[in-house]
Amino acid sequence: MRVVLLGPPGAGKGTQAQFIAGRLAVPAISTGDIFRANVSGQTELGLKAKVFMDAGDLVPDEVTVAMVKDRLAEPDAKAGFLLDGFPRTIAQAEQLAESLADLGHGLDRVLELVVEEEELVRRLSGRRMLVDGQMVQRDDDKPETVRHRLEVYREQTAPLSGFYERVGLLSQIEAIGSVEEVTARALRALGVDPEDPDTSAAPADA
Numbered sequence: 370m371r372v373v374l375l376g377p378p379g380a381g382k383g384t385q386a387q388f389i390a391g392r393l394a395v396p397a398i399s400t401g402d403i404f405r406a407n408v409s410g411q412t413e414l415g416l417k418a419k420v421f422m423d424a425g426d427l428v429p430d431e432v433t434v435a436m437v438k439d440r441l442a443e444p445d446a447k448a449g450f451l452l453d454g455f456p457r458t459i460a461q462a463e464q465l466a467e468s469l470a471d472l473g474h475g476l477d478r479v480l481e482l483v484v485e486e487e488e489l490v491r492r493l494s495g496r497r498m499l500v501d502g503q504m505v506q507r508d509d510d511k512p513e514t515v516r517h518r519l520e521v522y523r524e525q526t527a528p529l530s531g532f533y534e535r536v537g538l539l540s541q542i543e544a545i546g547s548v549e550e551v552t553a554r555a556l557r558a559l560g561v562d563p564e565d566p567d568t569s570a571a572p573a574d575a
């Protein structure tokens with residue numbers, strides 16, 4: 370199954386991506402994680418991306434799209450994937466559709482995690498991640514950067530909701546409540562029974 374997970378910063382995409390992808394037995398591919406790994410490793414890609422990430426801006430499409438194409442060409446993504454944090458612009462979505470079409474594929478579903486903005490700000494300002502055994506705040510989770518990331522989301526990424534709705538791929542998922550409840554809603558939208566570990570993950574485009 371080929372799935373995109375959309376949603377604003379703080380909606381819980383990373384956490385849900387792990388659970389949903391685990392249940393579908395496909396890799397969860399997070400562009401944010403790939404960028405952060407490259408920043409830590411001080412690669413050329415990381416150095417390019419860091420300036421944009423620190424400012425809460427999007428990394429330019431050409432850099433991001435090339436990176437995702439490479440990742441999707443790896444063997445573990447051949448039979449399916451769950452993309453977390455990509456696409457984030459209409460141009461990225463169009464290029465993803467083209468790359469998949471070249472391979473004779475398409476997306477099965479796009480899940481949009483929906484959370485009110487007030488709740489997002491609350492979650493992001495309290496968010497910490499584990500780095501070298503210590504809980505630290507991501508540089509881009511600082512309050513002023515958070516506000517800018519939400520603006521960038523509204524302007525550049527939110528239009529993807531309508532884009533995917535028009536092609537009949539969108540399922541909106543209310544992303545409040547426990548992690549398990551949200552995962553169960555997402556799985557149902559994919560036609561997978563959350564209670565039954567043996568349900569095959571059939572495309573839910575009916």
Ligand code: AMP
Nearest residue numbers: 400401421422426427428433454455457
């Ligand atoms: P995330 O972990 O998904 O919140 O991503 C962290 C940061 O990485 C974003 O604020 C962007 O600077 C960059 N990033 C991640 N995914 C993309 C993307 N699809 N397009 C452009 N920039 C991205």
